[in-house]
Amino acid sequence: MRLLIVLFLLLSVHGNSYAQTDSFPAAAKDVESVDAIMKALYEVISGPAGQARNWNRMRSLFLPEAKMIATGTTPAGEIVKRVMTVEDYITRNGPVLEKNGFFEQEIYRKQELYGRIAHCFSTYAAKRNATDAEPFMRGINSIQLYNDGKRWWILSVYWQSESKEVPLPKQYLPEHP
Numbered sequence: 657m658r659l660l661i662v663l664f665l666l667l668s669v670h671g672n673s674y675a676q677t678d679s680f681p682a683a684a685k686d687v688e689s690v691d692a693i694m695k696a697l698y699e700v701i702s703g704p705a706g707q708a709r710n711w712n713r714m715r716s717l718f719l720p721e722a723k724m725i726a727t728g729t730t731p732a733g734e735i736v737k738r739v740m741t742v743e744d745y746i747t748r749n750g751p752v753l754e755k756n757g758f759f760e761q762e763i764y765r766k767q768e769l770y771g772r773i774a775h776c777f778s779t780y781a782a783k784r785n786a787t788d789a790e791p792f793m794r795g796i797n798s799i800q801l802y803n804d805g806k807r808w809w810i811l812s813v814y815w816q817s818e819s820k821e822v823p824l825p826k827q828y829l830p831e832h833p
Contacts, residue, residue, distance in 0.1 A: 686713070687807035694765070708754055722810055723739055724744070758782060761782075779830075781793075794817070797813055799812070
């Protein structure tokens, strides 16, 4: 069985038709650590109304095959998900972020790290203006990261916003010890 797993991994790595590319080179400071790439992710989507975002910076953080997945409940009560590529996210959400202003900040993180993989359960608070007293939205981003020996990459971001039916658990808030 162990031999089959090793063969699968070797074939997967060498037969990978979507090899990593750096067509949007990342700033070394953005991808040198888990903390750095998390900071860059939140920075790149945040900004005031009327300010264009640096979408090439965002592209540089993600593996080409990365996914961004939003989940929530429709007004009719149906639980749904939307799976997007990074390009889909930029196309669908970019104009709204730039038009209305959007500042998303990590307020708490639970992080697991093993070898070349990391998982961050990142609680966020979002505001329209950086100076707003209260966020208009909070939730959790589940972010999977991969290190290729040279840098960190985002493999996926899967998130859910807080609602009355699904409040943020205390263990994922900053007041939690």
